[in-house]
Amino acid sequence: MAPEPYTSGTITTLAAPAPEHCPGTESEQAGKADACEGCPNQLICASTPKGPDVDLPAIHRRMEGVRHKILVLSGKGGVGKSTFTSMLGWALAHDTDKEVGVMDLDICGPSLPTMMGAKGEQIHMSNSGWSPVYVADNLGMMSIGFMLPNEDDAIIWRGAKKSGLIKQFLKDVDWGSLDFLVVDTPPGTSDEHLSVNQYLKDTGVDGAVVVTTPQEVALLDVRKEIDFCRKAGIKVLGLVENMSGFVCPNCDGESFIFAPTTGGGKALATDMNIPFLGSVPLDPRIGRACDYGESFLDEYPDSPSSKAVMQIIRQVRESVGEPIEDEEGNEDE
Amino acid sequence: MATTSGPPSSLSQIRHIVLVLSGKGGVGKSSITTQLALSLVQLGHSVGVLDIDLTGPSLPRMFALESKKIHQSSQGWVPVYTDASKRLCVMSIGFLLKDRGDSVVWRGPKKSAMIRQFVRDVVWGQLDYLLIDTPPGTSDEHISITEQLRDANPDGAVLVTTPQAVATADVRKELSFCRKVGLDVLGVIENMSGFLCPHCAECSHIFSHGGGEELAKQYDVPFLGAVPIDPQFVLLIEEQHAAASGEAVTDGKGELASAKGFSLIEKYKECKLCPIFAKITEQVVAATKDNIR
Numbered sequence: 001m002a003p004e005p006y007t008s009g010t011i012t013t014l015a016a017p018a019p020e021h022c023p024g025t026e027s028e029q030a031g032k033a034d035a036c037e038g039c040p041n042q043l044i045c046a047s048t049p050k051g052p053d054v055d056l057p058a059i060h061r062r063m064e065g066v067r068h069k070i071l072v073l074s075g076k077g078g079v080g081k082s083t084f085t086s087m088l089g090w091a092l093a094h095d096t097d098k099e100v101g102v103m104d105l106d107i108c109g110p111s112l113p114t115m116m117g118a119k120g121e122q123i124h125m126s127n128s129g130w131s132p133v134y135v136a137d138n139l140g141m142m143s144i145g146f147m148l149p150n151e152d153d154a155i156i157w158r159g160a161k162k163s164g165l166i167k168q169f170l171k172d173v174d175w176g177s178l179d180f181l182v183v184d185t186p187p188g189t190s191d192e193h194l195s196v197n198q199y200l201k202d203t204g205v206d207g208a209v210v211v212t213t214p215q216e217v218a219l220l221d222v223r224k225e226i227d228f229c230r231k232a233g234i235k236v237l238g239l240v241e242n243m244s245g246f247v248c249p250n251c252d253g254e255s256f257i258f259a260p261t262t263g264g265g266k267a268l269a270t271d272m273n274i275p276f277l278g279s280v281p282l283d284p285r286i287g288r289a290c291d292y293g294e295s296f297l298d299e300y301p302d303s304p305s306s307k308a309v310m311q312i313i314r315q316v317r318e319s320v321g322e323p324i325e326d327e328e329g330n331e332d333e
Numbered sequence: 334m335a336t337t338s339g340p341p342s343s344l345s346q347i348r349h350i351v352l353v354l355s356g357k358g359g360v361g362k363s364s365i366t367t368q369l370a371l372s373l374v375q376l377g378h379s380v381g382v383l384d385i386d387l388t389g390p391s392l393p394r395m396f397a398l399e400s401k402k403i404h405q406s407s408q409g410w411v412p413v414y415t416d417a418s419k420r421l422c423v424m425s426i427g428f429l430l431k432d433r434g435d436s437v438v439w440r441g442p443k444k445s446a447m448i449r450q451f452v453r454d455v456v457w458g459q460l461d462y463l464l465i466d467t468p469p470g471t472s473d474e475h476i477s478i479t480e481q482l483r484d485a486n487p488d489g490a491v492l493v494t495t496p497q498a499v500a501t502a503d504v505r506k507e508l509s510f511c512r513k514v515g516l517d518v519l520g521v522i523e524n525m526s527g528f529l530c531p532h533c534a535e536c537s538h539i540f541s542h543g544g545g546e547e548l549a550k551q552y553d554v555p556f557l558g559a560v561p562i563d564p565q566f567v568l569l570i571e572e573q574h575a576a577a578s579g580e581a582v583t584d585g586k587g588e589l590a591s592a593k594g595f596s597l598i599e600k601y602k603e604c605k606l607c608p609i610f611a612k613i614t615e616q617v618v619a620a621t622k623d624n625i626r
Contacts, residue, residue, distance in 0.1 A: 022442040075389050077358010108354050108470035109503040154471045154509040159441030162472065187358040187469060188388035189438045215567055221389035224436035231438065245526065246539065253532030257539070259455045259564055260570040284539045291498040291541065
């Protein structure tokens with residue numbers, strides 16, 4: 001298989017694929033590190049002007065109109081990041097005065113178009129940039145899922161190319177003014193996470209909601225993600241434990257599907273000294289709602305899971321300084 | 334990537350190489366890899382497991398080897414053996430970390446370099462099967478491992494999915510990936526297919542059901558079987574860990590007894606999932622039988 005070309009957006013065009021231990025073609029060390037010795041790209045990297053990324057001002061301008069930026073992270077896959085992101089998006093957009101944007105940075109496995117009922121939609125380009133796909137009057141979204149000619153196509157991209165697309169999502173999408181931008185991420189601590197943090201750092205990220213499931217195999221990876229947040233200077237707004245416990249619809253007996261043998265999310269939160277936002281029990285209807293692109297919170301507001309999620313979202317809003325106004329509406333910003 | 338031609342000599346004594354893939358995260362790639370390895374050992378094969386999930390390695394935990402470290406020999410890195418019988422060995426980045434909570438924050442080129450080392454510099458010795466556990470997606474790790482194995486003639490890939498549409502959509506992408514890079518698909522496993530309530534034995538389809546079988550039919554690849562959710566397996570892993578570390582663990586209700594001399598290979602025979610995996614493994618063995626590396 002031919003290596004992917006290392007060209008994306010305005011990133012330096014390389015003569016050959018980056019070598020192992022490449023310090024990053026845009027880093028301060030580019031062209032100067034030990035690994036650069038003998039690399040065919042050395043001259044290119046060394047000669048490109050260093051200093052701030054030329055696209056950062058453009059990203060800055062776009063993000064000026066976005067008041068709150070919330071990342072949804074987890075070291076582990078399949079714990080419900082996208083499900084939680086979609087719920088957060090729907091719940092925030094409930095408030096018709098608020099403008100909400102949801103961005104899907106999972107390039108290789110975008111799930112949000114399906115979950116938010118926007119499968120098959122297309123992105124339109126205009127003079128002012130790429131127009132997000134609106135699933136409600138005040139809820140726009142952007143995902144690579146809207147850009148594929150064929151739904152089943154694999155996106156076989158290496159990191160540099162993924163970073164290029166993420167930059168475009170931040171620079172070229174015409175969000176307008178937003179109250180909340182919720183960013184869904186793929187599992188891991190790699191290119192996507194480094195890039196989104198690098199591009200957004202100066203524009204002010206409110207923080208990250210970290211999602212986990214209760215079993216130790218998941219907590220292990222989530223611990224790494226929290227370690228990453230610390231290293232990268234991302235504030236952790238709190239930890240959500242998803243899929244905790246299952247109530248049998250037949251006999252109402254509760255069982256642990258992913259047993260919290262080491263104390264689950266709560267113990268991890270205490271251990272890492274971050275807020276624990278709550279546990280969301282499993283409900284088979286959540287998965288079904290996601291498959292059909294419905295909003296679970298609206299379809300089944302009485303489910304214990306919905307109540308748990310609403311409680312968590314309330315805390316998330318408080319932590320970014322936008323508490324839900326109560327009935328009397330006396331809690332103005 | 335500038336590499337010498339020909340298959341890496343580190344793989345020359347391995348008879349079969351099988352990748353475990355899934356586009357989606359958290360569908361159970363690592364637990365499927367673990368159980369495939371255990372079932373293969375029970376059939377009398379010697380098995381090596383390579384974990385190329387660099388930012389979220391789970392296999393050391395699965396085999397209760399978290400405290401183990403890799404040894405360097407004159408020929409290269411020696412994998413970690415699960416017990417003295419040396420039927421099963423594991424290689425993972427988890428063995429190289431100082432602390433189990435440390436994050437590995439690496440961009441693509443660095444991950445590629447690590448995978449290259451894992452393929453070329455590990456002293457596997459003689460193995461019947463090498464199982465390769467992968468992270469979700471179709472990116473650096475996947476491109477690198479297929480590049481590294483290009484001349485090594487791998488047998489193919491087992492794809493893992495959960496039944497819901499959101500998961501099968503991502504696994505479809507992985508199937509396209511396999512087609513594109515010319516990797517044979519040995520079959521699809523549907524994991525987390527139903528959950529038997531321990532109180533009333535009613536089967537709940539928490540993540541819907543039938544999605545994996547449908548996917549296999551649609552793409553005309555073998556369907557290897559459906560694996561239900563069994564909390565017992567998670568407990569088995571934790572019990573094993575308790576035995577290895579002497580720590581007490583709880584199942585959320587009470588403490589589990591920590592048994593000395595715990596052998597996952599033996600204990601797994603009592604697990605309800607064991608016969609299901611025996612069948613799946615038979616099919617994998619049959620599918621790889623004729624491949625001569």
